[in-house]
Amino acid sequence: MKGWLLSVVFLMCASLLHAQVLIPFEYTSEEDNRLIRENDSFKVFVATGDTSNSVCISEEYSLYRLVSKSGRTIASGAFIFESDKYLQDGKWAAFYENGRIRMTGYFQRGIPVGTWQEFNKNGGLKTVSNYGLFVQSTGVTSCLSGTYQEYYNSGKLKINGFYAGSLVTVHDTVTVADPVTGQDVIKVINRKKLTAVKSGRWEYFEENGDLEKKEDL
Secondary structure: OHHHHHHHHHHHHHHHHHHHOOOOOOOOOOOOOOEEEEOOOOEEEEOOOOOOOEEEEEOOOOEEEEEOOOOOEEEEEEEEEEOOEEEEEEEEEEEOOOOOEEEEEEEEOOEEEEEEEEEOOOOOEEEEEEEEEEEEOOEEEEEEOEEEEEEOOOOOEEEEEEEEEEEEEEEEEEEEEOOOOOOEEEEEEEEEEEEEEEOOEEEEEOOOOOEEEEEEO
């Protein structure tokens, strides 16, 4: 039973974390990330995950910067320390190799909120999406909720629509040891998952501006 419960908790946490990763925050703690160097302004650590990258931390001003081996800034933003964890909080941005912004938006205690913008490598707007906060029994989380627009490289509107957060039932398949026989058995776990679903009118445009099709959901 204990193994079964642990499997369910792991799946729920993995799903939630995966849904929220928009900009990498590859820093856990001074104990887990090896210190490379430091001065009066900031400390530099080996990044979590891709150890070829480094993380610059200014704890006095709670600022973070993820840097590649070549010295290119991959991501930057502000953070807070809460419940023994470092969490993204405030405005964040991720960058292309050419230095242009790839994505920007806001986090609240590690959760994406509000309007997010994604750009192409030439600096043109690619998508504009919105994240809404939802309170669940497991805590506060977010998902796509509100208006959504997608653009051609020319800057012309490609898709215009609306997302709504909805609780849907998902089925997780886990392998656990039978408490009596000790044999591995398959169990199907049903749970509720917050998911973004298309809602209202969706419009799809050709690059010349003509309406290609529309959906009323």
